[in-house]
Amino acid sequence: xxxxxxxxxxxxxxxxxxxxxxxxxxxxxxxxxxxxxxxxxxxxxxxxxxxxxxxxxxxxxxxxxxxxxxxxxxxxxxxxxxxxxxxxxxxxxxxxxxxxxxxxxxxxxxxxxxxxxxxxxxxxxxxxxxxxxxxxxxxxxxxxxxxxxxxxxxxxxxxxxxxxxxxxxxxxxxxxxxxxxxxxxxxxxxxxxxxxxxxxxxxxxxxxxxxxxxxxxxxxxxxxxxxxxxxxxxxxxxxxxxxxxxxxxxxxxxxxxxxxxxxxxxxxxxxxxxxxxxxxxxxxxxxxxx
Numbered sequence: 001x002x003x004x005x006x007x008x009x010x011x012x013x014x015x016x017x018x019x020x021x022x023x024x025x026x027x028x029x030x031x032x033x034x035x036x037x038x039x040x041x042x043x044x045x046x047x048x049x050x051x052x053x054x055x056x057x058x059x060x061x062x063x064x065x066x067x068x069x070x071x072x073x074x075x076x077x078x079x080x081x082x083x084x085x086x087x088x089x090x091x092x093x094x095x096x097x098x099x100x101x102x103x104x105x106x107x108x109x110x111x112x113x114x115x116x117x118x119x120x121x122x123x124x125x126x127x128x129x130x131x132x133x134x135x136x137x138x139x140x141x142x143x144x145x146x147x148x149x150x151x152x153x154x155x156x157x158x159x160x161x162x163x164x165x166x167x168x169x170x171x172x173x174x175x176x177x178x179x180x181x182x183x184x185x186x187x188x189x190x191x192x193x194x195x196x197x198x199x200x201x202x203x204x205x206x207x208x209x210x211x212x213x214x215x216x217x218x219x220x221x222x223x224x225x226x227x228x229x230x231x232x233x234x235x236x237x238x239x240x241x242x243x244x245x246x247x248x249x250x251x252x253x254x255x256x257x258x259x260x261x262x263x264x265x266x267x268x269x270x271x272x273x274x275x276x277x278x279x280x281x282x283x284x285x286x287x288x289x290x
Contacts (some may be wrong), residue, residue: 012138016068017101026064026075026097035150036113037061039194039200040080043111046202051220052181058083058104063080064097065107067139072128076135079097080111082181100140109181110136111200121147137165144178146185146200153198175203183210 039059047053059082064075076095086104089095100106111123112132123131126138136142137160145158145165158165158174170176175186181202188201192212202210211219277287 013070015139018073019068020073020075020097020103022063024073024075026077033115035195035197036079036115038195039113039148039150040111042079042192042212043200043202045212048205049213049216050202052183052210056085056088056112058086058095058098060098065110065135065140066097066099066108067135069128069130069139074128074135074139076108076130076132078107078132078136079113081107083111084109084180106140107142109146109178110142111146111148114147114149115151125164135154135164138163145179146176148200150198153189155187155200157185166228173203173207273282 044053044059044061044180047059053059059080061080062077063081064077065081066073066075068074083098083100084105086098087212114121120132122133124134124137125131126134130139133145136145141160141163143160145160147158148154155170155176157168157170157178159168160166168176170186171184173184173186175184177184181207184203184205184207185200186203188199188209190196190199192199192214204210280287
């Protein structure tokens with residue numbers, strides 16, 4: 001039986017959105033490796049630093065999403081979830097889980113990170129406790145579902161179309177446009193938190209990468225260094241301009257001195273000629289006859 005036939009043979013069960021009992025024991029399974037929390041934190045960090053997170057939003061990792069199906073409480077904890085608007089909770093309270101519709105909007109996007117031990121990210125099991133794919137697609141009806149394999153750098157993105165997930169094709173940059181967030185998501189290979197691996201990153205509609213804190217610090221450092229270099233260049237230009245002005249002033253003074261010297265020489269020559277004429281006259285010689 002194909003996946004579609006399996007879903008068709010199991011019509012959607014009755015779903016209600018009820019508050020999770022206070023004594024409900026949430027699954028507390030450890031993550032498969034220490035990279036997964038870093039992947040989730042990195043996704044949130046760049047959104048926050050870009051000023052794209054509002055107080056009304058809920059963005060979490062390994063956080064329980066709840067629904068009551070056939071009177072049974074079902075909880076799935078995606079590796080990363082983005083919910084655009086949730087109802088506020090009382091001051092001092094801690095949100096243990098989230099029930100869509102009851103506590104706010106449905107998630108816009110959920111992401112799962114596949115590790116060495118695959119956790120059923122593609123499971124369409126329509127029976128309790130339900131597969132993750134079935135839960136996100138049929139029960140929560142999350143618009144965007146992404147499955148990321150850090151080891152291979154592969155990202156599959158599915159969008160809900162007529163109640164079914166359809167795989168999306170990346171653009172020429174191998175990124176996926178998430179219209180609900182007005183952002184692209186894609187793979188970026190590099191280093192963060194002492195890990196050199198494949199990371200999920202956000203890009204804006206103009207193709208600008210949303211930066212992490214360390215990158216913003218480095219960018220600011222480079223900007224400060226460039227500003228310092230610009231100031232030093234401006235200082236050097238001013239000093240060169242001052243030197244040029246002083247040289248021009250010196251040249252003008254030298255030109256003035258040469259003019260004064262030439263004038264002095266002419267005056268000395270005139271005096272010498274007068275003395276010569278006077279001497280000739282004293283000797284009874286008419287200078288005009290010479």
